[in-house]
Amino acid sequence: MKEERNKVEMRVMFEDNISFEQLKWEPIVKDGEWPDYVMTIQEFIDTVKYGGFIDYDGYGNYANADMKSNAMVYPSDVEKGLMEKDERFTHIVWYNR
Numbered sequence: 001m002k003e004e005r006n007k008v009e010m011r012v013m014f015e016d017n018i019s020f021e022q023l024k025w026e027p028i029v030k031d032g033e034w035p036d037y038v039m040t041i042q043e044f045i046d047t048v049k050y051g052g053f054i055d056y057d058g059y060g061n062y063a064n065a066d067m068k069s070n071a072m073v074y075p076s077d078v079e080k081g082l083m084e085k086d087e088r089f090t091h092i093v094w095y096n097r
Contacts, residue, residue, distance in 0.1 A: 024070040028063060028093060037094040038063070041083070044092040048078040053094070060092040068093045 022047050028038060039047070044060065053075040062071040062084060073092060077083050 025067045026064060028068050037096075039092055039094065041090060041092055043075070044094070045078050045083070048075045056097070058094060058096040060094045062086075062089040063091040063093045064088060065091060 028034070044053075055074050055076050057075070060073045061068045061072055063068060068091070071084065071089075073083065
């Protein structure tokens, strides 16, 4: 439930044009360890469209090439047209359950 609330809060932040800097950012590589999977946004969209990810599988965080944000993304966002269109987000860091 907390994840869903955070997702709604992040969506409100973007709709209200709150500055990008108010997001929380951290390096993708932490303590020398890479997360489950890092992909471009287009790779994420294509994977969802071809059935590779569903909401039950996990979630992602919007990111750029070096840093991940606390803005969450779910596979169903692709189908619902809810993907963030901010060009500063270029990647998704994916976390399997």
